[in-house]
Every structure is written in structure tokens, then in C-alpha cells.
Amino acid sequence: MKRLRLDRLASQLLAAQTSPAARLLRPSTISRSIPQTCRHSSLDYNSQPCQRRHQSTAASPAPVEEEDHVAEVEDGEPTPEDLRNGPLPSPHPSRAASSAKLAALHARLSLSSKIPLETLARALVDPSADAHPKYNNANLAYVGSTPAHGVSSQPPPPGEEVDPGLLQYDPLKPTVVMNKWGYVRANTFESAKYQSGKGLSGRVVYGSNPFGESGPAKSLPDFEVENDRNTKALYLQDAAPNAYANFVRAVVGAVYMHCGRDAAKNFVRSHFLTRTLDLSKLFEFKLPTRELARLCAREDFEAPVARLESETGRASRTPVFVVGIYSGNDKLGEAPGPDLDSALVAASINALKSWYLYSPGQVGVPSDTFTEDAAAWKPAYVDIGEIIS
Amino acid sequence: MRRIARLRKPSGAPLASIARPLCIQRAATRPSPSPAVQINTVRFYSSRQPETLPASLADSKRAVPEVLEDAVEGTEVQEYDLHPAEPRVFVPPPRPSVAERADTITDNLYTPASTAEGLESIGNLGNWWDDPEHWPETSDFVGFTPKQKVQEPVLIEAAVRRALTEALVVKQLGKDDQLTGHWGMQDRAQHDAVLALGLKVDSDGKATVTGNLQSVAEGLVAKDGEAAVDSAFALPSAAEALAWKQQSDHSWKGASLLEARVKFAVIKRVMQLTGHVVPDQKLAEIATARGLLATLQKPPKPKTFSQEIETKKQDLISLPNVAFSPKRVTRGHKDMALGRFKLIEAEFKKRDLQGGPLSVPKSREMKHWKGDA
Amino acid sequence: MTIRALERVSVGQNGIGSFILQCKRLDIHYCDHSGSSRGMNAFIKTHLSKFAQTHPAIEFAVSPRPRKHPVMIGHYINGRQKSICVANMEPSQILKKAELLRDASGDKVKRVNKPVTSINESVRGVWSPYHGNGMAV
Numbered sequence: 001m002k003r004l005r006l007d008r009l010a011s012q013l014l015a016a017q018t019s020p021a022a023r024l025l026r027p028s029t030i031s032r033s034i035p036q037t038c039r040h041s042s043l044d045y046n047s048q049p050c051q052r053r054h055q056s057t058a059a060s061p062a063p064v065e066e067e068d069h070v071a072e073v074e075d076g077e078p079t080p081e082d083l084r085n086g087p088l089p090s091p092h093p094s095r096a097a098s099s100a101k102l103a104a105l106h107a108r109l110s111l112s113s114k115i116p117l118e119t120l121a122r123a124l125v126d127p128s129a130d131a132h133p134k135y136n137n138a139n140l141a142y143v144g145s146t147p148a149h150g151v152s153s154q155p156p157p158p159g160e161e162v163d164p165g166l167l168q169y170d171p172l173k174p175t176v177v178m179n180k181w182g183y184v185r186a187n188t189f190e191s192a193k194y195q196s197g198k199g200l201s202g203r204v205v206y207g208s209n210p211f212g213e214s215g216p217a218k219s220l221p222d223f224e225v226e227n228d229r230n231t232k233a234l235y236l237q238d239a240a241p242n243a244y245a246n247f248v249r250a251v252v253g254a255v256y257m258h259c260g261r262d263a264a265k266n267f268v269r270s271h272f273l274t275r276t277l278d279l280s281k282l283f284e285f286k287l288p289t290r291e292l293a294r295l296c297a298r299e300d301f302e303a304p305v306a307r308l309e310s311e312t313g314r315a316s317r318t319p320v321f322v323v324g325i326y327s328g329n330d331k332l333g334e335a336p337g338p339d340l341d342s343a344l345v346a347a348s349i350n351a352l353k354s355w356y357l358y359s360p361g362q363v364g365v366p367s368d369t370f371t372e373d374a375a376a377w378k379p380a381y382v383d384i385g386e387i388i389s
Numbered sequence: 390m391r392r393i394a395r396l397r398k399p400s401g402a403p404l405a406s407i408a409r410p411l412c413i414q415r416a417a418t419r420p421s422p423s424p425a426v427q428i429n430t431v432r433f434y435s436s437r438q439p440e441t442l443p444a445s446l447a448d449s450k451r452a453v454p455e456v457l458e459d460a461v462e463g464t465e466v467q468e469y470d471l472h473p474a475e476p477r478v479f480v481p482p483p484r485p486s487v488a489e490r491a492d493t494i495t496d497n498l499y500t501p502a503s504t505a506e507g508l509e510s511i512g513n514l515g516n517w518w519d520d521p522e523h524w525p526e527t528s529d530f531v532g533f534t535p536k537q538k539v540q541e542p543v544l545i546e547a548a549v550r551r552a553l554t555e556a557l558v559v560k561q562l563g564k565d566d567q568l569t570g571h572w573g574m575q576d577r578a579q580h581d582a583v584l585a586l587g588l589k590v591d592s593d594g595k596a597t598v599t600g601n602l603q604s605v606a607e608g609l610v611a612k613d614g615e616a617a618v619d620s621a622f623a624l625p626s627a628a629e630a631l632a633w634k635q636q637s638d639h640s641w642k643g644a645s646l647l648e649a650r651v652k653f654a655v656i657k658r659v660m661q662l663t664g665h666v667v668p669d670q671k672l673a674e675i676a677t678a679r680g681l682l683a684t685l686q687k688p689p690k691p692k693t694f695s696q697e698i699e700t701k702k703q704d705l706i707s708l709p710n711v712a713f714s715p716k717r718v719t720r721g722h723k724d725m726a727l728g729r730f731k732l733i734e735a736e737f738k739k740r741d742l743q744g745g746p747l748s749v750p751k752s753r754e755m756k757h758w759k760g761d762a
Numbered sequence: 763m764t765i766r767a768l769e770r771v772s773v774g775q776n777g778i779g780s781f782i783l784q785c786k787r788l789d790i791h792y793c794d795h796s797g798s799s800r801g802m803n804a805f806i807k808t809h810l811s812k813f814a815q816t817h818p819a820i821e822f823a824v825s826p827r828p829r830k831h832p833v834m835i836g837h838y839i840n841g842r843q844k845s846i847c848v849a850n851m852e853p854s855q856i857l858k859k860a861e862l863l864r865d866a867s868g869d870k871v872k873r874v875n876k877p878v879t880s881i882n883e884s885v886r887g888v889w890s891p892y893h894g895n896g897m898a899v
Binding site (some may be wrong): 693694702711712714 | 809827
């Protein structure tokens with residue numbers, strides 16, 4: 001598998017001080033008039049090599065107009081009114097320096113002074129607010145793609161006059177869904193129509209998120225979203241969380257681009273990995289007793305036996321039974337319950353969790369090998385997987 | 390509300406000029422003409438005559454003595470065309486006519502009216518003031534000081550230097566009575582010539598001017614009818630004044646202003662050139678030109694606390710995390726910062742609501758203050 | 763399929779890893795003319811620039827509110843706000859109030875009667891009556 005070449009992908013992102021003249025060049029009206037499929041090809045006219053695969057190379061009127069604009073800039077000083085018809089979809093980058101909100105956000109996230117305010121302002125522009133890839137956070141978010149939770153922001157309707165310190169997205173327009181951790185297949189309308197998503201394997205294949213969940217949107221209508229890998233429509237269930245997540249990814253991307261990998265790792269560790277998440281509460285078992293029996297059979301343990309360890313108030317309104325599960329002389333798990341059956345189920349769940357939720361301790365991550373004279377990466381042991389499917 | 394007259398005639402000083410005998414006809418229509426006219430009072434008003442007075446308001450009873458009228462009839466030339474550039478004199482409304490008292494009437498047939506019906510209404514001005522003809526632009530008051538004060542310290546310094554030099558020239562030439570007279574604004578050449586004169590100050594503060602004093606003194610005296618403020622006169626630019634300041638030495642600032650007439654002349658002239666009025670309580674403590682400069686060059690006090698922050702607290706405003714607004718931040722500003730305003734505006738337009746989202750009816754008090762019913 | 767994964771949101775503990783000041787914005791309103799704003803105006807003149815400089819993570823929005831008492835409004839990350847009227851106060855008292863707003867978390871004021879609150883499990887575990895040898899009654 002080829003390694004992702006982030007430096008080449010994101011070289012244009014380092015040009016944080018976007019010149020106003022370049023900003024004025026943006027054909028905001030053109031981007032609305034051209035068809036969706038050739039949007040990237042017509043807008044990526046900058047000199048930087050673009051890594052995005054163009055969906056269409058169909059001829060569009062945009063390049064001709066771009067040349068006109070460039071000529072105009074070289075001839076003399078064009079006024080903003082000359083070059084653009086109508087307001088910009090997102091605040092001008094030059095306004096970033098004067099936004100108190102942005103400066104405060106920069107300080108609140110303890111970002112390095114190497115990261116300019118303009119970059120932070122760009123990280124706050126969701127692709128739904130501004131489709132131009134040089135002015136939204138799609139590329140930054142792709143660089144900093146990492147699971148995270150939003151820090152703070154407000155969702156205003158996007159526009160030129162909006163404070164650049166606010167997150168800008170449009171809930172009624174399509175946006176870019178970043179790839180989350182793990183492999184997630186883009187859920188298409190067709191597959192959603194025909195598959196019911198039964199079984200973990202099926203859900204790994206068809207699920208739209210790592211939890212294997214798919215289905216119709218809860219509150220908002222569905223939007224068709226263009227994706228580089230899959231030209232078919234993606235479900236976009238909630239625009240707001242997606243915009244928040246894109247901002248967080250873009251900030252991580254900005255830290256990576258301006259301060260390097262170590263700073264980005266530190267940032268992720270201090271802001272995200274230190275959050276508390278109880279892994280034992282992430283599971284729901286349907287047939288724990290059966291699963292435990294199969295587990296013991298697979299591992300060549302003796303068959304599990306449930307024993308009543310202690311009880312009180314059997315004839316009362318609130319009895320308590322403590323059930324332990326034994327495999328031979330080894331106790332696998334134990335749990336109290338108000339009746340024998342539920343105590344048995346709870347004990348089985350405890351036994352399964354204590355088997356699966358072992359922690360290998362501090363293990364390395366693949367990026368450790370990026371340093372000089374690092375040892376070859378040895379992946380941590382991952383057990384065989386589920387027993388019953 | 391009826392507008393009141395913006396300026397009053399100086400009492401006992403009529404506006405007509407005896408220097409212009411052809412204007413007698415106009416003067417005659419005005420009340421209590423007096424031959425004693427001081428030119429200096431005239432120049433504060435634009436001196437253009439009104440074209441005509443409404444016939445209904447011309448007081449024929451107290452009009453011209455017959456002899457004078459005859460004399461005027463002989464000269465039927467329309468003389469106003471001869472002085473087209475001359476500014477018009479402000480004309481106040483005519484005196485109201487007064488009805489004769491019943492007990493002074495000798496006519497036996499006279500019977501007092503029992504009802505008001507059919508009687509002519511006299512004694513008021515009608516809507517004389519409502520006629521825009523009576524408010525000509527040119528009849529506005531022209532003051533001694535320019536309308537806009539000069540604020541650049543360098544220009545103030547140049548003006549003080551010029552005033553001091555001129556006052557000293559007049560003094561040195563022995564024309565002490567001119568120190569309190571009216572000086573014309575003159576042109577740029579004169580301005581530069583005055584500044585080019587040498588000014589030597591000895592240790593006591595006594596200053597002497599060297600150079601061509603005579604020509605400066607001659608140009609100084611204002612011609613008859615010359616306005617105190619001449620719009621044609623242009624001050625030097627700040628850069629020019631700065632260049633002058635760098636060339637000249639600063640010893641002249643020690644010149645004494647203890648002599649009352651010179652001090653008066655200097656302060657009057659500075660007032661005419663820059664528009665700065667030295668307050669009375671500061672007058673006593675000004676002893677030298679330097680002291681006068683210190684009084685004048687002080688920047689104006691900010692009117693509000695917001696202005697004070699804007700001008701003096703740059704260290705606070707320039708902080709990146711501080712957003713300062715000198716005006717109240719309204720609901721509309723917040724909506725604009727959040728991008729909602731354009732949506733609200735569009736909805737208002739869709740419903741054809743003219744006022745817009747921020748239209749709030751003005752307070753009733755505001756209406757009362759403005760004198761509306 | 764017997765196991766199903768549940769979606770949960772991780773819980774942030776401010777100060778572990780990174781500390782984020784909960785007060786994100788401080789609105790400072792004054793009146794140009796009213797006497798009750800005299801202390802506030804002096805506070806803006808003398809204390810505010812230093813206070814704002816030492817707290818770059820807070821956005822300070824300074825604006826007049828004519829014919830109203832001076833007020834400070836803190837906006838917090840949890841979406842709540844806390845406002846304090848500082849009419850007729852001395853600049854030093856107002857500085858104390860500003861520090862109070864800075865230190866607040868934005869939550870409603872709660873009574874805290876335990877020395878330690880923690881989301882971690884007890885290291886010693888919870889005593890159970892069903893284990894051990896029991897207690898002779």
C-alpha cells in the first residue's frame with residue numbers, strides 16, 4: 001500500500017496569507033453556474049498541483065473567464081466591484097486579523113503562533129458554505145482527518161459579512177463527508193434500498209458508520225453528496241455535526257502543516273485522547289450465555305458452569321442472587337441480580353467483557369516509526385474476533 | 390415653528406452704506422435710516438441688497454421723504470447691475486404697521502367696527518419668513534473666524550509666527566493705532582513674505598523684525614468692505630509648514646507678549662487665521678509666544694468617553710482579542726455578525742414591509758424637541 | 763449476531779491533557795455620561811488593557827449602552843451566560859467581578875459538599891455484603 005504523501009497534498013495550504021487580489025479572482029458566480037460534476041476541474045485553476053482526481057474534464061466556460069480576470073489584475077489596480085458580482089460566500093481572509101473571536105479561539109486552543117489567524121479562519125469555513133477549495137477547510141480537514149469532538153463554535157448562515165471567528169456552514173447545501181476511522185463503505189441509495197444490514201459482516205460491508213448503523217436520516221432530509229471515490233450519492237444525515245467535525249479535523253491539519261507531526265500528535269493527545277471513554281459500556285450482548293459457551297469451546301476451556309455464590313431475601317420483595325460462572329476451577333465472571341436468570345446473564349456478560357477487554361498495555365503506534373533509527377513496527381496482538389455471527 | 394431671524398442688526402447701526410448713494414431707494418424702505426455708518430460693522434454681513442421687497446409689506450406711510458423720493462425718481466438707472474459681485478446685505482422684515490388709535494381720529498364719519506368681519510388684518514409679518522427669497526445664501530452671517538478650526542500643530546505655529554511678525558512690524562513702524570484695526574487675510578505670497586522676515590529675540594524677550602517692513606505693513610491694512618474671512622486664501626499644507634518649521638530656528642518663541650496691544654493684536658490675528666479663540670482665563674498667563682502656542686496646540690478634549698478610548702487607549706483597542714465599538718451594538722449588528730440579517734431583510738422584502746428589520750419608530754420626545762405638533 | 767456496538771461520546775475532563783478556559787467572551791458595557799458608569803469607565807481606562815492582555819483566550823467586546831447601568835456579561839462554552847451589574851462600583855471592585863466571571867464555569871451555582879468529585883471508579887471497590895465470611899449477628 002502506498003503511503004499517503006501529505007506534504008505534496010497540502011503544500012498549497014501553507015500559503016496562509018492569501019493575497020486579496022487572488023481572493024478577488026474567485027469566480028463566485030461561475031462556481032454556481034457550472035455543473036456539479038465539473039466543479040473541481042473548473043475551479044482548481046491555481047498553479048499548485050492538485051491531487052484531487054477530476055471528475056470531468058468537460059470543457060467549461062470558466063477557464064476563459066479566468067484568463068480575463070488575470071489580465072485585468074496585471075493591467076492595473078482593479079476595484080473589488082470590477083471583479084466580483086455579488087457578495088462572497090464566506091468572509092474575506094483579510095478580515096481574519098481583525099476578528100476578536102478568532103484571536104480568542106486561537107489562544108483558547110493554545111495554538112502555536114506559527115499558525116496564522118487566516119488559516120484558523122479557513123478551518124472554520126465548511127465546504128457547504130464556500131465551495132471553492134482554496135477557501136474552505138476540506139483540504140485541511142483531509143490532512144488532519146482524525147476522530148474528534150468539537151470544541152466550540154456557533155452555526156451562522158454563511159456569508160461575506162459574517163464574523164470570520166464563527167463556524168460557517170450551510171445545513172441546506174451538500175458538504176464533504178470525511179472518512180472516519182476504520183474502513184467505511186459509502187452507503188449508496190441502492191444498497192440502502194436493497195440490503196437490510198443483518199449480521200456484523202454484512203454491516204461491516206454495508207454500514208455507513210463503524211457501528212454498522214445505517215438507515216434513513218432522523219430529522220433532516222437526505223442530500224446527495226459528491227465524493228471523489230464514489231460518485232454515487234452519499235447519505236449526509238446531519239450537516240451540523242459534520243461541519244463541527246470538519247473544523248476539528250481542519251485544525252489538526254493546520255497544526256500538522258504549520259508545526260509538524262510532533263505538534264499535531266501532541267495536540268491530538270492533549271485534546272482528544274485524554275478524554276474519558278469507558279470501553280466496557282460500548283457493547284450490548286443478546287445471547288451472552290451461548291457466546292460464552294462457544295468461547296470456552298473454542299479456547300479449549302472446560303464448559304462454563306453457573307453457580308449460586310450467595311443469596312439473600314429469596315422470599316422477600318427484593319431478593320439478591322450473586323451468580324458466578326466457573327470453567328473448571330477458574331472463575332470467569334460474577335454478577336448480582338434480582339433473579340437467577342438475570343444474574344446469570346449479567347455474570348456471562350462480565351465474563352465475556354473480562355475476556356475481550358484486556359489491555360495490552362502501552363503499545364506503539366505506526367507513526368512511531370517515522371522518527372530516525374526507529375525500530376520496525378510490531379503490531380499489537382488482536383484476537384481472533386467474534387465467535388457467533 | 391416659525392424660524393426666527395438668525396442675526397440682528399446692531400442697534401443704531403443701519404446697514405445701508407452712505408458710500409453708495411445710488412442705493413438710497415432701498416435704504417429708504419428700511420426703518421430709521423441714519424447717515425452715520427461704520428464700515429467695520431458692515432463687513433460682518435454680506436452686503437448684497439435684496440432684489441425687491443414685497444409691495445404689500447412696504448410701509449408706504451413711513452416711506453421716503455418726498456424730496457428724497459423725487460431725487461430718486463430722477464435717477465431711474467438700475468444701479469444694482471453695476472455691483473453684481475457685491476454680496477447682498479441682510480434685510481430684516483419690515484416693521485409691522487400700526488392702526489391708528491380711535492381717539493386720535495378726527496374724521497367725524499368714523500365709527501368703530503363692532504365685529505372683526507371684513508376688517509383688514511395688520512400688524513403681523515404674515516409668512517414673510519417662509520419666503521425662501523428672504524433667506525438668500527449670501528445673506529448668511531460671515532464671522533470673523535473661519536468656520537473650521539486649524540488643528541495641525543505646525544500650521545498653528547506658522548500662524549502664530551505670522552501674527553507675531555505682523556504685530557511687531559506694525560509696532561516698529563510706529564502705527565500703533567493699526568494694532569487694533571482690521572487686517573486683511575491677503576494671499577499666499579504675502580503669507581510667505583511675512584514668514585520670511587527675520588525675527589530676533591533678545592534675552593528679555595524683546596523682539597525685532599528685520600527685512601522689508603514697509604511692504605508688509607502696507608499689505609496688511611484691510612481694504613474697505615473686505616471680508617474678515619476670505620475663502621480664496623489657502624493655508625499652506627502641513628508638509629509645507631513642516632518644511633518651514635525645520636528651516637527656522639525656534640528662538641522666536643521666546644518673544645514677549647507682555648505688551649497689551651501687541652498681545653491683543655497677535656491673539657486677534659491668530660483667531661482670524663486659525664479660528665482658535667483663546668479663553669479669557671488663559672489670557673493672563675500667556676506671557677510669550679511659546680505660552681500662546683502651548684495654549685493653542687493642545688488637542689481638543691474628547692467629547693465622550695468612547696472618543697477618549699478611541700483616541701487615547703490604543704493599547705487596549707489594538708489587542709487582538711478586544712473588539713471595541715464606539716456606538717451601541719444593536720440587535721441588527723449582532724444579526725449581521727451572525728449572517729442572519731440578510732435573511733431577515735429578504736423576508737421583510739418578500740412581505741413588502743418597507744421599514745426593514747431595524748425600523749423602530751422615533752421617540753415622541755424627539756418630535757417635540759424638533760417643534761412638531 | 764449477539765454483540766452490538768453502542769455509540770457513546772467521550773467525556774472531556776478539562777485540565778487533563780489540555781485546559782480550556784470556560785469563559786469564551788466578556789461583554790463590557792458602559793455609558794458615556796451616566797454617573798453610575800464612572801467606576802466602569804475608570805476600569806476600562808486603567809485595568810482593562812492589562813486584564814485583556816493576560817487573558818488572550820477571552821474575547822472582550824467593549825461597547826457603550828447609553829442611559830443604562832454598566833454591566834459585564836460572561837459567555838461560556840456550555841452556552842450559558844452570567845451577567846453582573848457593576849453600577850457605582852470602584853474599578854478595583856469591578857476587577858474582582860471580572861475575575862469572578864473569568865473563573866466561573868458557566869454552570870448554575872451548585873452546592874458542593876464533597877471534598878472530591880470524580881468520574882473514576884473507586885480503587886478500593888465498593889463493600890459488598892454478599893462476599894467474605896459474613897457478619898455474625
